[in-house]
Amino acid sequence: MLNVLLLGPQGAGKGTQGKLVAAEHGIPHVATGDMLRAAIADGSELGRQVRPLYDAGRLVPDDLMIELIRDRLAREDTAEGFVLDGFPRTPAQAAALDELLDEIGRPLTVVLEFQLPEEVAIERLRRRAEDEGRADDTPEAIRTRLRLYHEETEPLIEHYRARGNLVGVRADRPVAEVFGDIQQALEQAAVR
Numbered sequence: 581m582l583n584v585l586l587l588g589p590q591g592a593g594k595g596t597q598g599k600l601v602a603a604e605h606g607i608p609h610v611a612t613g614d615m616l617r618a619a620i621a622d623g624s625e626l627g628r629q630v631r632p633l634y635d636a637g638r639l640v641p642d643d644l645m646i647e648l649i650r651d652r653l654a655r656e657d658t659a660e661g662f663v664l665d666g667f668p669r670t671p672a673q674a675a676a677l678d679e680l681l682d683e684i685g686r687p688l689t690v691v692l693e694f695q696l697p698e699e700v701a702i703e704r705l706r707r708r709a710e711d712e713g714r715a716d717d718t719p720e721a722i723r724t725r726l727r728l729y730h731e732e733t734e735p736l737i738e739h740y741r742a743r744g745n746l747v748g749v750r751a752d753r754p755v756a757e758v759f760g761d762i763q764q765a766l767e768q769a770a771v772r
C-alpha cells in the first residue's frame with residue numbers, strides 16, 4: 581500500500597509529479613481540482629454549485645470537499661494506494677482526513693512538501709494561464725489562491741511534520757530530477 585499526500589503551493593508541479601507517481605505505481609492520482617473541473621464541465625449539480633467559487637479562486641466549502649474525498653477513497657481502485665493532490669487544504673479538511681484514514685485503516689505512507697520560491701510559482705502560473713486558459717488563472721484569482729494557500733493550507737505543513745512523515749522536495753528543478761528525488765523518498769518511506 582502506497583498512500584501519498586502532496587502538499588505545496590500553486591505552480592509547484594504537484595499535478596505533473598502526481599500523475600508520474602500514480603503511473604509508476606499503478607495507483608490513482610486523486611486530484612480535487614481535476615475532479616471539480618470535471619464536475620463543472622459536466623454541468624452536474626456539484627459543478628453548478630462550485631463554479632462561482634472555483635472561478636474566483638476561492639475555496640469550496642469543507643463539508644462538500646470532505647464528502648467528495650470520502651466517496652472517492654471508498655472506490656476500489658484506491659485499495660493499493662493513492663496520490664492525493666489538492667486535499668486537504670484547510671485545518672478542518674486535515675482533521676477530517678486523519679479521521680477518515682484512521683477509520684478505513686489506510687495511514688499516509690509519506691507527505692511530500694513541494695518547496696519553491698514564490699516568484700517562481702507566480703511565473704509558472706502566469707505561463708500556464710497563457711497556455712491553458714484555466715478559468716481560475718486570471719491575475720485576481722491567482723492572487724486569491726496564493727493568499728488562501730498561505731492562510732489556510734501552509735499551516736498543514738506543521739501538522740504533518742509533527743506526525744513525522746513529512747519529506748521536503750525541492751520543486752524548482754527539471755521535472756525528471758524532481759521525480760527522481762520523489763522516487764527515492766518513496767523508497768525510503770516504504771522500508772521504514
Ligand code: ADP
Binds near residue numbers: 639641
Ligand atoms: P491550484 O492548486 O493551482 O489552485 P487545483 O486544481 O488544485 O489548483 O484547485 C483549483 C480550485 O479548486 C481551487 O482554487 C478551489 O476553488 C477548488 N478546490 C480544489 N481542492 C479544494 C479543496 N480541498 N478545498 C476547497 N477547494 C478546493
